[in-house]
Amino acid sequence: MVYQSNSRPLGTLAQQIVDLNNQISLAQPRNKRKNKGLKEMEFLTLCHLRNKDLMNVGDIQKLLGVLPAQMSRIIRSLENRDIALISCSINSLDKRKIDVILTDAGNNAFESHQTTRVSFVQELLQKLNDEEIEDLRKLVDRLTDLILENAKTSTQLSPV
Structure with a gap:
């Protein structure tokens, strides 16, 4: 069933x-993002790395949909911090590729950033009544399923 409303x-x-x-994404305090916090693309890079033991820069770039120069800046920013x-x-098999690990x-920076985001959303959810929360839960579950189905279809269709 496809939903289409005139309103x-x-x-x-x-x-x-x-x-x-x-x-x-922007709801975090500005000073946290300016200083040692993560920018959105840095966070997404760490997110992809958490899901795999090792990735090469080119694969991360494709997943993020950024240009090579942007990816280089993201990598440098994550690598050249105090820690x-x-x-x-x-890469040991292809010297043209750079492997990246978290x-x-x-991992700690990812967890901290994620916790801040989840806490913010949780504060908003506490303002909803039980019926609204249940409706939202069903919609989020359905959208999550659709995203996973789409990702599976995209992976099957794209050449490896």
């Missing part, structure tokens, strides 16, 4: 969901 087109609803995600959040090395400090 709220799907494009408008989709934009609201994207805007909500952006607001959650490195990632570690880079030349350090313990990187």
Whole structure:
């Protein structure tokens, strides 16, 4: 069943969901993001690295959808901190590739950033009534399933 309402087109609803995600990302205190906190692309890089033991820079770049120069800046930023959040090395099989792993400090930074975001959303959810929470839970579960289905289909269709 495809939902289409004359009062709220799907494009408008989709934009609201994207805007909500952006607001959650930006809701952290500015000083935390400026100093030692993570920028959104740095956080997403750490997120991808948490899901795999090792990735190469090119694969991360493709997942994030950024240009090579942007990816280089992200990698440098994560690697050149007082305590490195990632570690880079030349791939042993293909010297043109750079392998990246998450350090313990990187894992801790990810956890801290994630906790801040979850706490913010949890504060918002506490303002909803039980029925609204249950409705939201069902919608989030359904959207999560659709995202996973889409990812599986995309992986099957794309050449490896």
